[in-house]
Amino acid sequence: MTRRHDLDALRVLAILSLIAYHCGMLYVAEWDWHIKSSYLQEWLQWPMLTMNRWRMALLFLISGLAIGLYQPARAPGRFALSRTWRLFLPLVFGMLVIVPVQAYAQGVVNGGVEPGYGRFLLRYWQLQPWPDGRFDGAEYGITWNHLWYLAYLWVYSLLLVALLPLLESGAGRRLQAAMGGLRGVWLVAVPVLPLVLYVNLLMPRFEASNDLLNDWFQHAQFFTVFLYGYLLARQGPFWEELARLRRPLGWAAAVMIAVYVPLLKFDVAFSDPMLVAVRSLRALLVWTTLLAILAWARHALDRPFRWLPYASEAVFPWYVIHQSATVLIAYWLVPMRLGGALESTLVVGGTLAACALGHECVRRIPLLRPLFGLKPARQENIPGMFSSSLKTYLVCFHWGRRRKRSR
Template sequence: MQRRHDIDALRVIAFSLLILYHSAMVHVADWDFHIKSTYQAQWLQYPMIALNRWRMPLLFMISGIALGLAGIEGRRWRFAGSRSLRLLVPLVFGMLVVVPPQTFFQVVAHYGYSGGFAHFYMLYLTHGLCRAGQCLLTPTWNHLWYLAYPLPYTLLLLAAVPLLRRLRERLGDAEPTRVSAGLLLALPVLWLLGVRLWLAPRFPETHALLDDWTVHAESLPLFLLGYVLATGAGFWNWACRLRRRTLGVAMVAIGVELGLRWLGHHPPAGPAPEWASQVPWYTIERIARATYTWMALLAILGWSRVLLDRPFRWLPYCSEAVFSWYILHQTLIVALAWWLIPMRLGAGVEATLVVTGTIAGCLLLHEGLIRRTGWLRPLFGLKAMRHAAAPRPLPQPVP
């Protein structure tokens, strides 16, 4: 099957946005993070909300699409073994090596911990990080929580391949009819709306896998849907054709959500009109959120198919590098912020140094160490090194 460069490029872009997002978490007001700057801005919430609504749903949908394009049906359980190793090894390594510095700087900054890293690390390994009756559950995976989720999703998908394959065959390569297109536009929005109205208030997001019902209800259907739609030429043609309209609807929807949030923080002066108390503002905001999430996903898939499905020279390198950058980036962000915050350099200088320092650190560690060291590669999710084939002996002349 022909390589889908747009899916590879989307994966690189989506993971790259995490550097900006998690760097902004240091400076956004009213949101918890491992370390917080003295320079905080509430306005950052609005672009981060606009990004946050689709960044993780997109990654889960891309993961499903990638499986649908990989042709795994004939080697399901062999693929399950290799997939498990490629996800579990970096996850365990990250929890034991990459993530602990984040927690160390967190307890130093927030809890006044004064011990050294060696003493802290023993506490980290033995669940000993408690203060005033509050305990941090360690070892933890922090930003690496995403690695824990595709594995059970993949195993579930592999078990359901016979059913999902029949569904893919029924959809075929024809573009959706008016009825099926309407369902494809409406049903995901209704599902996401139900998750936000019913599940989210009862089961807050935890990123702890076993009790994270809201995230599972949102992410798993998108993962499976990505697999089902991956090879349907009709769906991709339809998404391309509707990309301007889905983008327009997405922009209106996020405008409604952010506008209602802004009014919640800045209510108009004077008494509110009587009719305003009768309007279900919370439900309207949830409808706008669900609509924005799905329409943004459709718009992104459509536009990327048009603009990104080409063999960019940077794509093979970035596709390999993105996994190690993902594993490294948040630890670098927290470490740089912890070092820079006491200098009080100003908001712009501090934020710029955190972002550029993180990019430089990821580049140096990946290029100079990880990708060139055979035993490190699988620890960061990279495939084993390909050794050059031994040269063939020159043919000897016939006597």
């Protein structure tokens, strides 16, 4: 697999932006979430709306690009098993162990769950439906909350495996070459057409729900950009053209955001033709922003930063841990009325600390690594897990003996 430092770095930045977004959900006014602070801010709606339309599409696009570079057609069966191990196992573990604290906190705050986490967990593990409204997903008896991305990505990966004979056929390779050969405005105009159809035909009928079986608008959008990533990953001319267009793409994305977000914020009533235009602008904004992000990442981030290997490994555990940490910390802090500045600082700092500590624990314990999406530690690295502490002990022991002798 070709190593693309820009995509690795972009994945790290995307997860950090996701953590910032979910911390913001605690404080943004008029938006519902699992738990809310007393210090709500209306101004947060502006940056949150700016991110909202493209943030998850970016993660699916990066995933498609990574798979395209991996070239799963060389061993599709092994790839399918690997994706199931790396995605489905952490999903199930997260739903049973990591996510329940969010449901508990939400249920207690709503008054539908009695305090006592152990008792709640025993009831939750029965996988029986709860009365509606106690927490998100209560009607199913179990919830995946922010881990829905893993479920979707796992399904998309298996669907891609089923499509590999078509994608790697002569016609499929011609399609890849045609997409990689797009230049100038066509780089935006051609791939965006399906997205325009989705927002006008599917979005009015299928509200975004993160429900795997009924989320057809999001499936259409996310699987399409995921597939685009696979098709474009190894197209060298595409990346050269993208780097060349980074400035116009950046300006175009900024202008579209500056037009689109105020239309949402001020709740303008639109006629039917205008509504089609606004929805089409949304699709155009999503694809243009994704291209601009890829272009600038290619230009600025495609280098072997010293922090990148460690941060790349940390992405999956941080993703699994972060929202549960945010909700739990907020559950403890919100009743204290510490003030908006102190509370938000503690929530963000506590979330980052929990993610960092969790990752450090997970990466050192072989049994936990697959449960948080990490590959097994390489055999030659296993002794290295203990070498640092052993060296420290030997140095201290030697220093202590020398001091005794000197006395």
